[in-house]
Amino acid sequence: MTALEATRIASLPEDAYYIPNFINEAEEERLLQKITTVPLPRWTQLSHRRLQTWPSALSKSNILLASPLPTWLTEPIITPRFEELGIFVDAPHGAPNHVLINEYRPGQGIMPHEDGAAYHPLVATVSLGAPIVLDVYEKQHRQEGSDSPVPEQVNDHGDDGQKEQNGTNPRHYRILQEPRSLLITRKRMYTDYLHGITETDRDENLSAQTVCNWGLLGDRQRYECGSYEREVRMSLTYRDVIKVAKLGNSGRFLGIR
Ligand SMILES: O=C(O)CCC(=O)C(=O)O
Numbered sequence: 528m529t530a531l532e533a534t535r536i537a538s539l540p541e542d543a544y545y546i547p548n549f550i551n552e553a554e555e556e557r558l559l560q561k562i563t564t565v566p567l568p569r570w571t572q573l574s575h576r577r578l579q580t581w582p583s584a585l586s587k588s589n590i591l592l593a594s595p596l597p598t599w600l601t602e603p604i605i606t607p608r609f610e611e612l613g614i615f616v617d618a619p620h621g622a623p624n625h626v627l628i629n630e631y632r633p634g635q636g637i638m639p640h641e642d643g644a645a646y647h648p649l650v651a652t653v654s655l656g657a658p659i660v661l662d663v664y665e666k667q668h669r670q671e672g673s674d675s676p677v678p679e680q681v682n683d684h685g686d687d688g689q690k691e692q693n694g695t696n697p698r699h700y701r702i703l704q705e706p707r708s709l710l711i712t713r714k715r716m717y718t719d720y721l722h723g724i725t726e727t728d729r730d731e732n733l734s735a736q737t738v739c740n741w742g743l744l745g746d747r748q749r750y751e752c753g754s755y756e757r758e759v760r761m762s763l764t765y766r767d768v769i770k771v772a773k774l775g776n777s778g779r780f781l782g783i784r
């Protein structure tokens with residue numbers, strides 16, 4: 528991961544990396560075209576956003592049925608770019624095998640959550656269409672004897688992980704994800720922190736003091752006025768699902784819905 532070192536978000540706990548202009552405008556356009564022309568049943572409509580799951584949803588016990596990702600999701604993002612950066616070299620399958628595509632319209636977001644144990648603790652997020660602020664919160668430890676809810680895990684079964692933990696003053700960071708950027712979070716950032724996106728029409732109070740990747744932004748000037756109106760933003764989140772089954776061997780045990 529040495530080439531990545533220059534892209535580290537130094538003010539965040541380890542590890543988070545931010546790369547602006549990871550894809551170019553033509554690549555972004557092509558991806559948006561692919562995503563928006565898939566047959567409608569590919570979308571899962573949730574209460575606060577909609578979602579595509581590639582190549583398929585996990586089983587109830589978090590098993591992925593082995594199946595290749597479509598080429599439009601792998602090239603050029605995985606091959607060659609992730610490979611050149613060595614992003615998934617330490618993951619069990621050496622490459623992502625699963626992609627969630629989230630769409631957020633103005634006013635939509637995702638409650639603070641963690642991505643959970645189904646995946647190797649590494650997420651690579653490509654942003655499309657418009658900027659959005661990702662909020663990152665330190666997990667609060669459950670107080671002895673309290674009934675405060677523990678966070679739920681977001682999965683691709685359509686649950687939103689709607690519970691935020693009780694407690695006071697968790698550490699809070701804001702990451703501004705520009706369109707065409709790549710955000711990588713792994714290790715402690717994956718296991719010890721929650722992430723979410725506020726349901727708002729407008730991201731405000733943006734500055735070097737409030738945005739932890741300010742110095743790494745590709746187009747800082749655009750945000751120097753301190754705010755922008757939300758527009759439709761899509762994200763591709765690449766992950767490595769730990770448990771994979773091949774149909775024929777264990778398909779009958781999967782209980783795929
Ligand atoms: O859209 C994003 O940047 C975050 C999505 C997310 O947290 C998830 O799919 O688990």
Ligand SMILES: [Fe+2]
Nearest residue numbers: 641642681722
């Ligand atoms: Fe997530």
